[in-house]
Amino acid sequence: MNVAAKYRMASLYVGDLHSDVTEDLLFKKFSRVGPVLSIRICRDLVTRRSLGYAYVNFLQLADAQKALDTMNFDVVKGKAIRLMWSQRDAYLRKSGIGNVFIKNLDKSIDNKSLYECFSAFGKILSSKVMSDDRGSKGYAFVHFQSQSAADRAIEEMNGKFLKDCKVFVGRFKSRKDREAELRNKASEFTNVYIKNFGDDMDDERLREVFSTYGRILSVKVMTNSCGKSRGFGFVSFDSHEAARKAVEEMNGKEVNGQPIFVGRAQKKVERQAELKQMFEQLKKERIRGCQGAKLYIKNLDENIDDEKLRKEFSSFGSISRVKVMQEEGQSKGFGLICFSSSEDAARAMTVMNGRILGSKPLNIALAQGY
């Protein structure tokens, strides 16, 4: 074996580095276990910023092993470093073979105790307890060198108590796989959400309305503190087929003289995420709609509201948005108007700037910066 090949075998990958960690600092640290041939922190070619990982090349293989055994997860500049053998072939890292996901992990279990616990099943390439400034986030990853070791760990550990928590241990799934899985699950829903049936409704009547579609496991009309219907509720069927049919046939049908909404019941977080996304989409569209055609109106008379402002400017062209800024119901004296075309906006500004509206002359400026 030539010298270069021998050195290569004594190379460690050091990940999860704080960006302020220097070669010098790492050299001092790793020299404690044995002679270090070289250290390289990988950096952005242009900015020279640390990419958060480095190589430590020992002269002796045994020293590299010793560093791996004793220094993994040591905290440097406030962050736990993660040591692995340098492995240039990306296959094992990318394939996900042998990668295990752990959740419901007791908060007191740290990197070292996790590593210790799981190394009983085989050689570990990399492991990590996910954490933030408040400590463990209660889930972790252990990447074994072989799938058989991973399978043994899952078999042995899943459902076992570690400290005070019954852990889940299973195969790691990429974000993409996991999202696909969740979508699949959602598409086979059995729980149905119903709204807009008003306050004249109870569990029994709702059950009656939906019982024609299949066997019902539970019905719930949501009520306020006085026991009065809040106008929405849930019906859980024993089969997806029944739930699907209920949605298909009942959505938009009249109950209590008004059309009801019937759809797949979402979890609260799911619904919130959807609303947030819709809101952001709307915002994007609004910004796009205003591009190049947005006027800032200042020195507005306090009696001018959205509608009055729109009326005053409507003759110049199609307006996509009007907003008088308010605070506690009071006009703040300025606002904005978005025209569909920038020519209309420019014309409106030319004609209306300085025009007296109410008690004051308007001060109009073309919005900058989009």
Add this chain to the structure above:
DNA sequence: TATGAGCGG
């Protein structure tokens, strides 16, 4: 409740 990041000279 939770499904990462990652390989040079």
